[in-house]
Amino acid sequence: MKRSNKFISIILGLAAVATATTGCEQFLTEESYGSTTDVFEEEAGIKSLYYLSYQKICNLYGGEWWPKMTEQGTDLFLRGNSQTNTGLADYSGLDANNGDVGSLWNHCYKALANINMFLEQIDDTPFRDESEKEQIKDEIRVMRAMFLWVITETWGDSYLPMSTDREEGLEARRSTKEDFYKEIISLLEGAINNGNIPDKRNDAANAGMIDMPTVKAFLARMYLYHEDFEKAIDMASQVIDNPSYGFKLSSSLTDLWADDKTNDEFIWTTNFSSDQSYSSGSSYWQWYAMNIDKIPGLKTELQWTGKGGCKAIPTKYYMSLFDKEADLRWRELHQTVWYYNDTADQFNFADNQKRVHVDTALVLYPETASDAMRNYASTRYNFYDIDDMYNEDGTPKNRETFIGMTKFYDHTRPGDMSTFSDRSYPVIRLAELYLIRAEANIRKDNPDLAAAAKDIMTLREARSIRQDGTPEQNEAWRQAMTVTESDMNIDFILAERARELGGEWQRWLDLNRFDILIERVRLYNPDAAGNIDEHHKLRPIPQVQFDGMPDWTTLGQNPGY
Numbered sequence: 276m277k278r279s280n281k282f283i284s285i286i287l288g289l290a291a292v293a294t295a296t297t298g299c300e301q302f303l304t305e306e307s308y309g310s311t312t313d314v315f316e317e318e319a320g321i322k323s324l325y326y327l328s329y330q331k332i333c334n335l336y337g338g339e340w341w342p343k344m345t346e347q348g349t350d351l352f353l354r355g356n357s358q359t360n361t362g363l364a365d366y367s368g369l370d371a372n373n374g375d376v377g378s379l380w381n382h383c384y385k386a387l388a389n390i391n392m393f394l395e396q397i398d399d400t401p402f403r404d405e406s407e408k409e410q411i412k413d414e415i416r417v418m419r420a421m422f423l424w425v426i427t428e429t430w431g432d433s434y435l436p437m438s439t440d441r442e443e444g445l446e447a448r449r450s451t452k453e454d455f456y457k458e459i460i461s462l463l464e465g466a467i468n469n470g471n472i473p474d475k476r477n478d479a480a481n482a483g484m485i486d487m488p489t490v491k492a493f494l495a496r497m498y499l500y501h502e503d504f505e506k507a508i509d510m511a512s513q514v515i516d517n518p519s520y521g522f523k524l525s526s527s528l529t530d531l532w533a534d535d536k537t538n539d540e541f542i543w544t545t546n547f548s549s550d551q552s553y554s555s556g557s558s559y560w561q562w563y564a565m566n567i568d569k570i571p572g573l574k575t576e577l578q579w580t581g582k583g584g585c586k587a588i589p590t591k592y593y594m595s596l597f598d599k600e601a602d603l604r605w606r607e608l609h610q611t612v613w614y615y616n617d618t619a620d621q622f623n624f625a626d627n628q629k630r631v632h633v634d635t636a637l638v639l640y641p642e643t644a645s646d647a648m649r650n651y652a653s654t655r656y657n658f659y660d661i662d663d664m665y666n667e668d669g670t671p672k673n674r675e676t677f678i679g680m681t682k683f684y685d686h687t688r689p690g691d692m693s694t695f696s697d698r699s700y701p702v703i704r705l706a707e708l709y710l711i712r713a714e715a716n717i718r719k720d721n722p723d724l725a726a727a728a729k730d731i732m733t734l735r736e737a738r739s740i741r742q743d744g745t746p747e748q749n750e751a752w753r754q755a756m757t758v759t760e761s762d763m764n765i766d767f768i769l770a771e772r773a774r775e776l777g778g779e780w781q782r783w784l785d786l787n788r789f790d791i792l793i794e795r796v797r798l799y800n801p802d803a804a805g806n807i808d809e810h811h812k813l814r815p816i817p818q819v820q821f822d823g824m825p826d827w828t829t830l831g832q833n834p835g836y
Contacts, residue, residue, distance in 0.1 A: 315396040318403065324393040325411050328418045329483070331386040333545040335425070336700045337557035340379040341780055342587075344429060344814065348807070349782040349792075350799035351593040351773055355585040356566070356674035366796075366806040370815055371836055377817035379429065383422045384436065390419045391439045409471040414485040417493065420462040421702075424497065427455035428784050431813045434830060447820070447830040456501045463494040476520045482537040483546025483699065488520045492542045492703045499711045500788060504719035511712040514542065515705065522705045524737035528607040532682045543702040560696045562586040563680035563778060570657055570676075572615045572622035572629075572636035577691045579616055579632060581684050588677045591661070591669045592799035593777065594641050596770050601755035603738045604774050608682045613637040626654040639664070639678045669801040680778055706775050709734045714768045724760040731758055731771065738775075765789065787812055810835020 314320035335341045346352050347364040354364035362369035363376070393415055402408040426433050435450035435458060436443070466472060467490055477486040492514050498507035514520060525531035525540045537544060547557055561584025567573045568583070575582045597605035615622065615629055615636040627634050637657045640648070644660035652658035659676060666672055685696040709730045716727040739756040740749045758767070772785055786792040792812055797804045815836035821827035 316400055318400060321393060321396055321400045324389050325415060327389055328386060328415060331382065332418060332421065333547060334382060336545045336702050336780065337547065337559045339558060340375050342559060342562065343375050344379060345780045345783045346587060346778055348803055349786060350795040351590055351777055351782050352587040353590055353671060353800060353802050355588050357585040365803045366811050371818040376814050377819050380817045380820060383426050386422045387436050388439060390415055391436060395439060413466040413469055413471045416462040416466050417485050417490055420459040423455050423459050427452045429814050430816060430833065445825055447824060449830060459497055463490055463497060466490045479537055483544050488514050489543040492708055495708060495711050496703060499715055504715040507715040508712050511708040515708050524705055526742060528603050540705045541701045542704055544699040545702065546699055547697040557696045557698055560683045560685040560698050563683065565677050565679045566675040570637050571620050572617055573613055574617040575691055576616050577688060578686050580613060581679065585675050588671050588674060590799050591665055593773065596774055598755055599641065601739050601752040608680055609678055610681050611639045611678055624655050627656060641678055682778065706734055710772055710775060717763050717768060724763040727763040728758060728760045
């Protein structure tokens with residue numbers, strides 16, 4: 276079943292009939308299908324809901340709401356100069372009127388309204404190929420599981436919509452988090468057991484569409500979150516150890532993240548259209564980049580510098596987690612040196628020849644610099660060490676100048692100053708499955724620390740061996756990255772997940788599932804340390820939801836808001 280990106284773009288255009296309005300209307304009625312739903316009685320019409328659901332996944336991964344909820348307000352990242360939502364970043368004044376919280380709530384429930392409409396109509400809709408119908412039904416069930424997971428991990432016990440029934444939606448009665456996970460796991464297990472999704476990896480033409488390894492990988496994550504550790508091990512193994520899928524850890528993180536469509540480590544990706552007329556581009560690529568244009572001798576330039584979004588600044592704790600020489604996750608995914616490229620700028624360093632793209636213009640040093648280092652830099656280039664960038668308490672001195680994380684950079688944009696990006700993002704990738712299996716082996720009733728250490732070393736060897744390194748250098752770096760069974764504990768896993776998955780939409784969830792969110796924020800996030808409290812383990816139910824209910828108490832607000 277070929278479903279090319281161009282066809283997706285066409286269907287997304289048709290799916291405008293299902294575009295939601297905004298405002299204080301109750302979410303169940305916000306999805307407007309015109310005056311009739313007869314369009315869904317035809318194959319092309321109901322497929323519009325199917326492709327619209329994929330678009331809503333893209334709006335999560337690569338959009339703004341989800342990273343604000345998962346990466347800000349944690350131990351890894353502080354608020355950048357352009358991050359205006361202090362409620363989510365610092366827990367300052369976070370309440371039911373927070374716009375991003377409301378947007379994520381509406382987005383998820385609108386997606387579920389579309390999905391439920393699809394599931395209620397699909398069996399009565401004739402298809403030319405009935406096997407295709409059964410396959411896309413199971414793909415939709417996987418997307419339903421995704422949105423339910425986002426909801427319950429964000430708001431805890433909440434409304435679990437089982438239909439498009441208006442009265443059910445208006446009452447929006449709560450179900451427990453356990454009820455959510457029963458539904459989530461049932462949907463994913465069903466998608467595997469039904470056998471409608473071919474047990475193979477999609478080809479490049481269908482990148483971003485749900486295939487069988489996608490279902491298994493996401494189910495492994497759900498088993499881990501639900502603490503079904505033996506099942507998490509088994510499901511992760513079914514993806515890691517299946518040679519027919521062809522997944523492998525990348526030998527170069529630069530290559531991994533520079534490939535903006537697909538590669539052998541990405542399992543499930545978002546898929547943005549390169550056609551700007553559909554306005555489906557992403558903005559997340561800018562989040563972790565500093566503002567280069569304010570530094571003398573530098574300007575934003577495609578291929579040479581990032582375009583600074585200044586949304587998230589690494590904490591000092593985050594930077595302390597890396598072996599900065601041996602670990603490629605530091606060396607290849609963080610930028611500390613920039614080269615001169617702005618000849619029109621005032622760049623007055625006597626010992627700098629000002630050769631474009633050759634001579635250094637800026638160095639950011641993640642430690643305290645010696646006097647000799649400062650003296651050397653003073654006549655050659657702009658220089659900031661960690662004490663120049665951070666106050667003693669760990670707050671940034673300048674929220675535009677910091678060591679940026681480059682894993683999401685997109686140098687394939689249309690031009691230097693263009694903000695349009697069609698970069699694909701991994702919803703889940705192979706490295707996470709090694710981390711899932713290792714954690715499950717540590718936490719299960721009869722821990723297997725040897726198996727956990729083996730998985731971690733498989734990952735760490737891939738993150739230390741360099742293609743241009745000598746055998747002696749590579750062995751030294753591998754030794755520096757070596758861990759053993761004695762290192763296998765929860766604190767290590769959390770640190771390793773930070774090193775590997777930083778910025779990938781899970782940190783707030785990780786801290787919460789281990790019940791250490793408040794502890795870690797108070798220790799390592801000086802912006803938020805004085806504000807965070809017990810009730811911040813859940814987000815507030817948005818006020819716009821209550822405004823559309825006859826009796827808001829049938830749902831009720833989360834405690835503390």
